[in-house]
Amino acid sequence: MNDYKLLPKLSQNLLEILNDEEYYDITIEVGNDPYVKIFRAHMVILCYRSPYLKRILSTNKKKNDGTLTHIKLSGISPENFHIILRYIYGGRLSLEEYDISDIVKILDAASKLSLQELINYIQSYLVEKKANLLEQNFNFIYQTSFENDSFLKLQEYCTDLISKEPVKIFKSLNFSSISGKLLTSILQSDNLQTSEIQVWEYVIKWGLAQNPELSSDPTKFSDKVLPYMEILPKELYMDLLKTFLSRSDLNSKPNNESKPHITKEINSRTVDSKIITYQHVELISKWIDRLEITDWSTPYEFKLLFRGSRDGFTSDDFHKFCDSQSCTVTVAKVKDTSEILGGYNPIAWRSDSGFGSYDTTKDSFIFSFKNNKIENYILSRVIDENHAIYNSDFCGPTFGNDDLNLFDRLFSLSDRRSISKKNSYDKSIRETEDKFYVEECEVFQIV
Template structure:
């Protein structure tokens, strides 16, 4: 017999452990100077509640000499971490107690700490209870969604909102798309043409696609709609439950247009994007859409102007590189747009990686630790994940790596390349 009436007492006891000043074994420094706060916690609870903290703690093994484990979380505000830490221990959160913007910050922190069960709960609360605020602050919420791949419920909601916004901009249009004329579709298409590339349609279920997208198919680029139609037809049984995909079947039904990486590499990179452990079930099998390829046996014909033309303003890109005369593949994921204006791109979700010996098991994953210098938008033949993965593009591609803004160094120092590919993650 399961008695849920006993759970509040368990939650209360676990929160008492959090407040205990005797048995803690971890010190967590949260925030950036001058606003930093220190929290005490317990390794066993953090290890089993947060995959992100488990990964950090695995590199800081507890010592038997009584020394406390010390970790830093500079990307989270102390007052937000206080809320999240109480959730980690007590398993509950009273959202009505908090400002809406703080709830959004909690959602971002939950994403960083890989608290995947909390994210859809917070998304649903915002969509169902704070709709007016979300729509009044659409630009903010949309940008946060672009930078955080796990916010699938908000990403679904955006399509509904974009349609409503487009209709509001054109009040002469009928509210029912079945009553649209050809000119009506063209009017709405023109209004929404800048929005559509940023909608993540593949986060929808087949039912949601059929009901919400298909009636507006004439405002979508024909190639995009055909790709989506094929995708949802091929994945109907799996997509009826959003974001739960059996890895073996999904891989068999997908292809990747790459001379460098395989489907198994793509699967692992997808897990890294979603901040999953390699043993976790794959949440989203992303499509790796090839934007650019440079293959050569002799001197490369790649030039920076061409690379700029294709990749400028593209979000959510993965660069993969085959290092010349070696069995090493290196690369990086950039969730924000490439600008090529000499600026630094700010994100906490980028990472760089390397594979060796043609094996997905022999890899190095290095996540960003200095988000303010995660990406360098070079304008003089250089693009970079700071100095940690530096690409010099000028009649060829050379790469280098000096540890700076990412957790660890990947395998190379300075090398030429054999193959160079850029994918957009959709």
Template sequence: MDDNTFLPKLSQNLLEILEDNEYYDTTIEVGNDPYVKIFHAHMVILYYRSPYLRRILSTNRKKNDGILTHIKLPNISPEVFQIILRYIYGGRLSLKEYDTLDIIKILVAANELSLQELITHLQSFLIINKENWINQNFNLIYQTSFNNDTFLKLQNFCIELISKEPEKIFNSIDFNSISEKCLITLIKQDDIQLDDIQIWEHVLKWGIAQNPELPSNSSNYSKDDFNTLKITLKQCIPFIKFYNLSSEEFLNNVYPYKKIIPKELREDLLKYFLNPKNQSIKKLNNSKSIDSKIITLQHAELISKWIDRLEITDEIKNSYEFKLILRGSRDGFSSSKFHEICDNQFHTISIIKVKDSDEILGGYNPTIWDSFFGYYSATEDIEDCFIFSFKSNDSTDIANNILSRVTVKKYAIYNDSNFGPSFNGLILFGSNYYDESYCRNSSCYEKPIRETEEEFSVEEYEVFQIMKTGKTDAKKELKMRKELKGLK
């Protein structure tokens, strides 16, 4: 018999005790005037179920004088406490019957009562089941999570959302109501995946929304209007990477608001954009974004260096565009889907997130993928193949990586309709890449990129086409693509 067989009956009996008004020894006054409700409870259950109530009861132990212990909880509404009290007694809580705002209220109340088990469960429920709602009401979730040190799961979710999907936040229905502190947290992220001109436009939109008295058309702004907006955005301006903008973007989107930019910075920007050859001011390197659920811009920059055979400390020579062409969660995890999308695509990076791990694996194929059976070594570019791994997707831990370049060129890339991206030392195999993918210690590459050769499951994977930015480079890539297709 299952050890848990008797738990449902126990839960039912404890809830019956809660509803029995005869044997209670504690009263709990919940809420504030004019809406206050008195609940009856049992000291022994409260003592062992809630650390917060335990502390109160420990300083107010019941004496054998027939007087009931009385507790006040003014910060919790009676409706929410009713839900939590039933959880305390019966260990039951069906969240599907409550709307998201109610669940957040339950979470805040659970935190006050130090119900850690419930706090963890509620955070997970919100993240898994209410992601769309969070995207649309980001400010509320952000403020709630960072006002409470125990809401670490929600905090991490917010940080990841800021970094990887900032547009969801900027387009949320409550974006204009976020605090200045929250906005600065958003725009100062080094790996925020948003173009700098978009960041400027969103910041400007937020600043204008804080001052509804401003004219709808900036051409009608008075000196006082510009000064009002300048004061509002004073703390945000230093985090805008103006030097990453094109001359056209600066002229059309920034210059009309030049009066809100500090004088010294404004003069430097004018000098810079009037004379683009002037290199006295160095561009920051966050002018591009990457559409990835796995890696950050820092990972992409390091991969770009590897493509150019540079060290991690070297300065980037070429600017590469990472164009997403396949994502497993969007397009599917089958080898057939991989070849449908990626065959005949040149210069691709495959990125793999290992399930139940922070580990990231990947490989660079400078040639094309194909469905024919065998190894592919049709061009001299094959010598630029490499595979790699990162211990985590944390951009601050990017140095914790393994890079392994090809040593036996003719066995660098393996093509087969039954395989996904396959680099000999890194293989995705099967109809769904579940428990059939692996890294092995292949002599065709310098070294293994994983400590184990055990098979693993793929949580997510993405394939990017890598292209140098600029018209000249684009023409070269197009020519190379035609040449590669001619080899078919």
């Protein structure tokens, strides 16, 4: 018998002891006036589980007159102490229901009580399970981690993000509130992976937040560029000048705001694909972020997960490499045509058996390119969110109710037959609903 199978019952019994009103020998007053709560506990358990409480209780020896030991804890809310106390007794902690701010408060409480095991667990949970929330709230996490020497994993996470993916910090929810010192560290990174003009925009955004009395009108390019003429490299100065002059030309009318204007900087980059170029990567990345099309390079990297000609064209092959992977872009080359079809799935693929099942998201989309020209595209966003993504072991990547269904075993076991017809997305991405054959298929993860 595995000894670990006995632990759940032990945990449950210890939690029952915590809730027992008969055998406790200490009361703990937690919180600050006017919100204070009294907890009952057992000194022997507290001493062996928390080094901090052991030190406190060593100076509060149990009296022989039958009176209870009583201590006060400030700086921890009653709600968080209740969570900590359940961990101390039963070794149980569930963080799924809490937002990032609440989790950090629990982490801080664990630090105050010197619960190193819990500190390590919460940090690992945040980094491994809530990385997207850490990115969105980077400044808060950065300040919290470097204020406490116990939060080494969070410090390492922040340092790695600054050095390896600094553009994600620019896109965080509280970017404008970061310190000048942190902004300087980000700008000194050798891995910015974005154009100088876009970096300049972020710096201006940060500067305006620190000086709200300044005009934030983006057409006033002189406020952004001219004052810095003497300190900017000539080439960068001219690029900035041309960019903001073109934006401030009130008489100019864009031919089509939804079409891309790709720069030479982008052409110099590559993507590991037999189907798309880096120009496609730039455009698809803008669609993912719901941004207007600009001539700035993308912060995203397309990591190849699956290629049909290399890994196989069956639905089983697709699921072998792509199941449990989220934030993926699928692209497929239609045989005997110049068509490229594809879609973006922000959630993880699965190979559900039987009739399969649908997943819900409002952020997925499908698209097509024709005639080997990037400007000849159709972008179709999901309108039936409850049928956005279809997961089945019979199908390859499937968006909507056959809006884009690649190499479905219901059509054929081996001939790569696929279909695209409008149902769950707002536009048809092909001129015909006839079945077609896939010449090549690739799936990338957005990182």
